[in-house]
Structures are given as structure tokens and as C-alpha cells.
Amino acid sequence: xxxxxxxxxxxxxxxxxxxxxxxxxxPRRALxxxxxxxxxxxxxxxxxxxxxxxxxxLGLVSYAAGVIDGADVFDHVQAVPGGxxxxxxxxxxxxxxxxxxxxxxxxxLLDTVPDTDVIADCGRLHxxxxxxxxxxxxxxxxxxxxxxxxxxxxxxxxxxxxxxxLPVFVAVVTGVADRRSQREVQIVLDESGxxxxxxxxxxxxxxxxxxxxxxxxxxxxxxxxxxxxRSSRELGHQLIREIDGLQQAAx
Numbered sequence: 163x164x165x166x167x168x169x170x171x172x173x174x175x176x177x178x179x180x181x182x183x184x185x186x187x188x189p190r191r192a193l194x195x196x197x198x199x200x201x202x203x204x205x206x207x208x209x210x211x212x213x214x215x216x217x218x219x220l221g222l223v224s225y226a227a228g229v230i231d232g233a234d235v236f237d238h239v240q241a242v243p244g245g246x247x248x249x250x251x252x253x254x255x256x257x258x259x260x261x262x263x264x265x266x267x268x269x270x271l272l273d274t275v276p277d278t279d280v281i282a283d284c285g286r287l288h289x290x291x292x293x294x295x296x297x298x299x300x301x302x303x304x305x306x307x308x309x310x311x312x313x314x315x316x317x318x319x320x321x322x323x324x325x326x327x328l329p330v331f332v333a334v335v336t337g338v339a340d341r342r343s344q345r346e347v348q349i350v351l352d353e354s355g356x357x358x359x360x361x362x363x364x365x366x367x368x369x370x371x372x373x374x375x376x377x378x379x380x381x382x383x384x385x386x387x388x389x390x391x392r393s394s395r396e397l398g399h400q401l402i403r404e405i406d407g408l409q410q411a412a413x
Contacts, residue, residue: 163190164301164405165273165280167197169287171305172316175335178203179374180306180367180394181283186244186377187386187395189402191278193239195249196222197268198285199258199292202251207378208242216240221250222268223257229267235275251283262292269296279402287320297326301405306333306367309343314350321351321361329408331364333397338368338389365400368393 168181178198185194196202205216217240225238239247252258261268272280284293287305297303307317321330332351336343348363373390385391 163275163277163279164409165269165282165299166401166405167282167284167293167297167300167303169284169293169303169305171287171307171313171320175306175308177285177306178283179377179390180304180333180335181281182246182377183367183373183390183394184398184401185246185281187391188279188281188398189395193235193247193249193275193278193280195235195272195280195282196251197265197282197293197296198251199261200285201253201258202283204242204248205250205253208248211241211243211245216242216248216250218250218253222252223260225249226261226264226268229264229271232271235272265292265295266299269299273299273301287324289320289323294325297328300328301408302329302331302401304331304333304364304401305361306335307347309334309336309340309347314347318351329404330361331401331404332361334363334366335369336366338370338393340366364404365397366393367397 168177168184170177181194185192196204205218208216210216220238220240225233225235235249239249242248252261272282305317307313332347334344334347344363344366351361368389370388370390373385373388376385376388377390
């Protein structure tokens with residue numbers, strides 16, 4: 163299926179909530195992989211379906227230990243409320259070192275998970291992040307930004323130095339009533355000059371602190387109708403259309 167990398171840049175919201183909300187509303191079978199080299203926090207935010215704490219020993223580190231032998235990712239995932247499947251990320255320097263040098267192998271395997279799209283929370287897209295070793299295997303990179311001068315400036319600068327060529331889409335995190343920011347952010351990206359960036363603003367994610375807080379805690383029926391989840395559902399459908407089109411064009 164497809165590996166979709168989700169990231170943010172300095173001055174922008176974190177990628178974790180967006181990756182989680184996308185996975186929760188994804189119209190096809192999906193797996194959330196915490197691939198932030200700086201550490202994930204799902205093990206602290208969520209519990210298992212039975213209410214028990216998640217197993218800290220099961221996740222990216224245990225998966226990375228078997229990537230050379232073609233490990234089955236589903237032997238290392240855990241279920242959380244709502245039926246989501248998650249691959250827990252690293253939580254310490256020691257765990258980060260255990261994954262070091264294996265990002266490309268991890269990407270190659272996650273790109274070929276059968277009948278499943280993998281939504282990867284890649285954290286901050288800072289220069290020389292090891293995540294760039296994984297990006298060649300991704301079908302697309304989705305970068306979140308706020309519609310502010312500093313956030314879009316950081317986004318433009320970072321995309322200019324990206325060492326990997328792949329389809330880049332932008333999600334603007336903004337208020338529900340904001341209908342202008344998407345177009346304005348696209349204009350700024352398009353006016354970057356000949357050495358500019360090739361990225362398309364795909365849609366928006368609603369700025370919804372209440373929905374984000376509920377997503378990280380006790381899920382309820384109201385969550386599915388929150389602005390965050392509604393906008394994530396719409397963006398997910400747009401992403402799938404783009405990715406399916408790209409894959410068909412590539413043969």
C-alpha cells in the first residue's frame with residue numbers, strides 16, 4: 163500500500179496529533195508508526211484497549227532489531243482505543259541509538275506492509291534528521307504549518323534543503339472559519355524563486371485544542387464530530403486520491 167510521512171517544522175504544531183487524527187479517520191486500513199527520532203509520547207498519552215498501560219518493550223525498537231530478517235511489523239504493534247494499531251516509538255537516548263542506521267531498512271519494510279497504509283509520525287523535520295534516510299520509501303510527505311510569517315518561512319527554508327525528492331504536500335493548521343490561509347501559504351511557496359520549493363497545499367487541519375485533548379485522553383462519541391476529526395477525515399481522502407493517482411501514473 164503506501165507509507166505517508168507526517169512532519170512539522172519549527173514554529174509549527176507537532177506532527178503527533180495530526181498523524182494520530184489522520185490514522186483514526188483514514189478510510190482504509192491504517193497503521194500509525196511513531197518514527198520521531200526525538201522520541202514519541204503515545205505510550206504516555208494512550209492506553210491499550212483493555213485500559214492497561216501499553217507495553218513499553220514492544221514497538222519500533224523491537225521491530226528494528228528484526229528488520230534485517232524482514233520482521234513482520236504486526237508482531238510489534240499494539241491496539242489502542244478506537245481500534246487503532248500503533249507502533250510505539252523510542253523514548254530514550256539508548257533506544258534512539260538502537261535504531262540508528264536502520265531508518266532506511268525500516269522505511270523499505272513499512273512501504274510494503276500488505277493491505278495497509280502506514281501513517282508515520284516523523285516529528286520535526288530539522289536539518290540532517292535521520293528520517294531523511296527513510297523518506298525515499300515514502301509515497302508522500304505531509305508537512306503541517308501554521309499560517310504565520312515565521313512558520314511558513316521555516317517551512318520554505320526547510321523544504322529548500324530537503325535532500326530527498328518526493329511528493330510534498332502541506333496541511334495548514336488554522337481556524338475552522340479561515341478560508342484564506344491555504345491560498346496565501348501556496349502563494350508564498352510558489353514565489354520562492356527558481357531555487358524555491360515544490361510543495362502543494364493540500365488542505366487544512368482545524369485548530370481544535372478541545373478535540374486534540376480528547377484524542378489524547380478518553381475517547382468519546384463526540385470526538386468523531388469534532389472539527390479536528392472532520393478536517394482530518396477530509397484531508398485523508400484528499401491524500402489517498404493524490405497518492406493513488408501518483409502510483410497509477412508510475413505504473
